[in-house]
Amino acid sequence: MSGLPAGSGVDAFALPLAHGALPASEVVTGAPTTASVALSSLGGVEVGIWEMTPGTASDVEADEVFVVLSGRATISFVSPPLPSLDIGPGSVVRLAEGMHTVWTVTETLRKVYAA
Numbered sequence: 001m002s003g004l005p006a007g008s009g010v011d012a013f014a015l016p017l018a019h020g021a022l023p024a025s026e027v028v029t030g031a032p033t034t035a036s037v038a039l040s041s042l043g044g045v046e047v048g049i050w051e052m053t054p055g056t057a058s059d060v061e062a063d064e065v066f067v068v069l070s071g072r073a074t075i076s077f078v079s080p081p082l083p084s085l086d087i088g089p090g091s092v093v094r095l096a097e098g099m100h101t102v103w104t105v106t107e108t109l110r111k112v113y114a115a
Helices: none
Strands: 027-029 033-042 045-052 055-060 064-079 082-087 092-095 100-114
Touching: 045 064
Parallel strands: none
Antiparallel strands: 027 055, 033 045, 045 100, 055 100, 064 082, 064 092, 064 100
């Protein structure tokens, strides 16, 4: 999808996504895959859908806010050290650029993000 034109919409729950393997250096346990699609940009902020299958992976975050549509996960904060977050449908989360995190996905997680 190249972009969501003004006045149009998509079903964020049913939108098909093409998954790919994560780099081996990011996988902690399991064999999680991820997929994403950018839907639009607003004032330089990308809005899209992102999904990860069960497993554990490390990441360095972008500056973003997201809303979980489906699935469950725990986000552990390596740097800066913060309490872990258990997230599920309806969770709204703010991440800052450069945070080092570990995502443990127990049910395929799908989110709408603005980054």
